[in-house]
Amino acid sequence: MGSTTALVGAALLLVILHRAYLAIYHLYLSPLSTFPGPKLWAVSSIPYHVTTIRGNMHLRLLEFNKRYGTTVRISPNHIAFTSPQAFKDIYAGTAKTAFPINPTYYNTPINDVHSLLTAPGDNHARQRRHFAPSFSKESLHAQEPVIKRYVDQLMHRLSTEAQTGPFAISDWFNCFTFDLTSELLFSESFDCLSSGRLHPWIALLFGSVKSWVYISAIKCFPALDWALMKMMPQRLVDMQRDHFNLSAAKADRRIELGEGTADLLSPVLRDGVGEIRGEKKLSRDELHSNAYIFIVAGSETTGTALAGITYYLCKTPASMTSLLSEIRSSFASAADITIASATRLPYLTAVIREGLRIYPPFAAGNHRVAPKGGDWVDGHFVPEGTHLYAYHYALYHSPTYFALASEFHPERWLGTEMRFADDQLEGVRPFGLGPRMCIGQNLAWAELRLVLCNMLFRFDVKLRPECEAWIEQDLFYVWQKGRLMVELSRRE
Numbered sequence: 001m002g003s004t005t006a007l008v009g010a011a012l013l014l015v016i017l018h019r020a021y022l023a024i025y026h027l028y029l030s031p032l033s034t035f036p037g038p039k040l041w042a043v044s045s046i047p048y049h050v051t052t053i054r055g056n057m058h059l060r061l062l063e064f065n066k067r068y069g070t071t072v073r074i075s076p077n078h079i080a081f082t083s084p085q086a087f088k089d090i091y092a093g094t095a096k097t098a099f100p101i102n103p104t105y106y107n108t109p110i111n112d113v114h115s116l117l118t119a120p121g122d123n124h125a126r127q128r129r130h131f132a133p134s135f136s137k138e139s140l141h142a143q144e145p146v147i148k149r150y151v152d153q154l155m156h157r158l159s160t161e162a163q164t165g166p167f168a169i170s171d172w173f174n175c176f177t178f179d180l181t182s183e184l185l186f187s188e189s190f191d192c193l194s195s196g197r198l199h200p201w202i203a204l205l206f207g208s209v210k211s212w213v214y215i216s217a218i219k220c221f222p223a224l225d226w227a228l229m230k231m232m233p234q235r236l237v238d239m240q241r242d243h244f245n246l247s248a249a250k251a252d253r254r255i256e257l258g259e260g261t262a263d264l265l266s267p268v269l270r271d272g273v274g275e276i277r278g279e280k281k282l283s284r285d286e287l288h289s290n291a292y293i294f295i296v297a298g299s300e301t302t303g304t305a306l307a308g309i310t311y312y313l314c315k316t317p318a319s320m321t322s323l324l325s326e327i328r329s330s331f332a333s334a335a336d337i338t339i340a341s342a343t344r345l346p347y348l349t350a351v352i353r354e355g356l357r358i359y360p361p362f363a364a365g366n367h368r369v370a371p372k373g374g375d376w377v378d379g380h381f382v383p384e385g386t387h388l389y390a391y392h393y394a395l396y397h398s399p400t401y402f403a404l405a406s407e408f409h410p411e412r413w414l415g416t417e418m419r420f421a422d423d424q425l426e427g428v429r430p431f432g433l434g435p436r437m438c439i440g441q442n443l444a445w446a447e448l449r450l451v452l453c454n455m456l457f458r459f460d461v462k463l464r465p466e467c468e469a470w471i472e473q474d475l476f477y478v479w480q481k482g483r484l485m486v487e488l489s490r491r492e
């Protein structure tokens with residue numbers, strides 16, 4: 001008995017000594033010890049994970065930036081950067097020179113086959129070559145009639161809802177983006193706009209967002225990985241599987257339709273889909289993985305941007321007035337609104353840019369890892385293997401780079417006001433930068449322009465008082481946004 005107690009005591013002492021050594025190492029000896037940041041966060045990754053799981057990393061980072069500057073150590077092996085130069089150094093360049101993605105934070109789809117979003121290096125470049133023609137300007141132009149059909153359906157819905165009083169416009173924006181993304185890719189809709197309710201798949205998706213953060217946190221503790229995954233509620237595991245299966249089934253039905261159907265997947269299917277992957281063909285499994293990613297990445301983001309921009313316009317009457325005047329004086333009828341004609345409206349473009357700055361749909365950082373031999377980021381040498389990111393929200397809200405950073409001013413993009421002359425606008429990259437930058441950004445711009453133009457051509461929009469503070473949201477990779485309630489009145 002005595003010897004067992006002594007053994008347990010010795011083991012405990014060893015653990016304590018080891019933890020003490022690690023703390024001293026991280027604080028004073030590690031190559032990252034010269035980076036500023038809170039001491040507790042430098043010795044353990046737990047504060048970082050707890051903050052992320054609570055959904056307020058974006059706010060903590062703003063505080064840290066005030067206290068420590070634009071480069072902050074937020075974990076023993078993780079640096080957060082908040083400067084335009086860091087964005088360029090980390091993400092820009094070619095597939096060979098940009099920093100590689102950090103697999104720890106990207107959850108591989110449940111079939112264990114990489115999608116565009118999670119694939120490393122050459123695999124990513126190969127998949128990107130397959131998908132690039134689908135998202136070119138020409139391809140988008142060919143799909144304009146489909147996009148307009150869904151915009152019209154959305155307008156019809158808004159018109160009906162407007163007659164019955166206040167309603168959640170954010171729900172309808174989501175219906176629109178999910179229906180359209182699915183139609184453009186798979187030639188079949190989710191039928192949310194026609195049925196008048198969010199497809200259960202989408203409702204479940206919004207319910208499972210928090211689990212993505214949880215899984216990423218678990219993956220950072222490889223020793224406990226297996227046990228922690230076992231503790232994950234079965235409901236979340238089932239949800240993930242159902243999500244994946246539904247999008248895979250959509251992809252299978254689309255493959256059956258063949259290449260004759262002209263949608264965004266036609267260029268990909270022209271080469272055929274192989275059972276194994278190859279330079280010339282994507283495999284069926286790869287198409288399954290990408291189907292899921294495209295639906296989520298293409299729909300949630302644009303729906304969020306529409307809601308955010310509508311909110312800020314309602315909260316900023318001067319901007320709303322300028323935009324209404326531009327749109328209503330530019331078109332004799334809604335039929336004149338096209339992607340090309342809407343692209344010619346400078347104030348609308350400024351409103352969208354400002355909306356994506358102040359409320360970026362992807363607001364956190366895109367995780368990367370320092371390459372072999374290490375590299376320089378914004379004047380700091382970062383050793384090989386260091387986890388790092390440049391954080392969208394903290395950069396875009398930094399008074400160092402933007403005058404009146406937390407206020408909505410489309411004028412900063414027009415170059416007409418001296419007070420915004422020093423703004424670092426080239427630092428605003430809501431679609432990312434470099435070889436992994438958003439493949440769907442042309443489509444997103446077209447959707448944002450057409451919906452905002454059509455909506456404000458037809459309706460006056462008023463925010464409901466209960467949504468005055470709608471913007472105060474938690475962030476779990478994507479914003480945990482509440483329903484945005486508005487009143488719409490049809491223009492005479």
Ligand code: HEM
Pocket residue numbers: 116117118128181293294297298299301302305360361362366367430431432433435436437438439440441443444
């Ligand atoms: C306002 C709307 C959107 C925003 C703000 C946005 C933002 C982003 C960002 C920041 C990335 C880079 C991720 C990284 O560097 O790791 C990205 C990648 C991606 N986006 Fe978007 N996105 C939007 C709309 C869309 C649309 C409409 C689609 C397609 C239908 C789409 C599909 C994708 C895909 C597939 C990737 C991965 C690209 C790759 O790794 O090569 N996104 N998006």
